[in-house]
Amino acid sequence: MKSYSLFAGLSLLASSASAHYIFEQLTHAGTLYAAYQYIRTNTNYNSPVTDLTSNDLRCNVGGETAGSTTTITVNAGDAFSFTADIAVYHDGPLSMYMAKAPTTAAAFDGSGQVWFKILDLGPTFNADGSSTWPLAQTYSYTIPPALPSGDYLLRIQQLAIHNPYPAGIPQFYISCAQITVTNGGTGTPGPLVSIPGFITGTEPGYTVNIYTDFTNYTVPGPAVWSGQSAGGAAATSVVGSSTVVKTVATSSTAxxxxxxxxxxxxxxxxxxxxxxxxxxxxxxxxxxxxxxxxxxxxxxxxxxxxxxxxxxxx
Incomplete structure (x- = not known):
């Protein structure tokens, strides 16, 4: 099984120039909207970003401006989904971030120490020693109920670590939606980080070889905002050797x-x-x-x- 996984990983490395995937559609209130209606259009088709120092890590290549993308109004606590053009197939974690715009989401380029994480999805470690990654075409979550009202960039990031590092550089698949949050709470999102800068390249979750002695994993980047619900309980994700521990934002329970x-x-x-x-x-x-x-x-x-x-x- 492990030798097959290694072979598969090397095969993917050899074909890394082939088609990938891009998160291009947003769903809210049961409506799947047209591609790029509320998600910023990128200019690199569905290719990944790999430079940890690039501003393209914020909202993808070409996503530093709104272009023709409009802004959708949502309520704090509403469900939403990101949908890719094809299902994600490179192994690696998925995270969601947000950043409050100083004025409007459309005018915001995502610069500054303004980003906070709201979701991490890492691997499940199975009893037989294998691991399972959360690979899908659509990923859903909720706007944090404690989030203050205002305009935000809502960012999805899938970090592909299928090519053993350092020969294979991890790949970021990124999109940003523009949203206006209404009926918000009084929480204080954090910790706040800058993108680029939120990942340095030395984190074990970035450099790990998932085909050899892969028994634990921590998603790189900041901790998930611990006060997402009105109750303010933790919402972090820690992945252990056989159990994923996810302390979720609820009023009193983990x-x-x-x-x-x-x-x-x-x-x-x-x-x-x-x-x-x-x-x-x-x-x-x-x-x-x-x-x-x-x-x-x-x-x-x-x-x-x-x-x-x-x-x-x-």
């Missing part, structure tokens, strides 16, 4: 991602694709997940179809 027990939403309705929303306060869509995933409570506002199963921490 949630542990494990391979044994589960606390899932009630399953009713048509199937929802893996990583899609399947529940939460005000949710009126389906609560049934496609085979291989379970409708899992992240917080009171959001449940998601995941391959992991959760247990409440005692």
């Amino acid at each position: 949630v542990v991602v494990s391979s044994t027990t589960s606390a899932t939403a009630t399953a009713t309705g048509a199937a929802v694709a893996k990583y899609g929303q399947c529940g939460g306060a005000g949710w009126t869509g389906s609560t049934v997940c496609t085979a291989g995933s379970t409708c899992t409570v992240t917080n009171q506002y959001y449940s998601q179809c995941l391959g992991w199963k959760y247990e409440e921490a005692g």
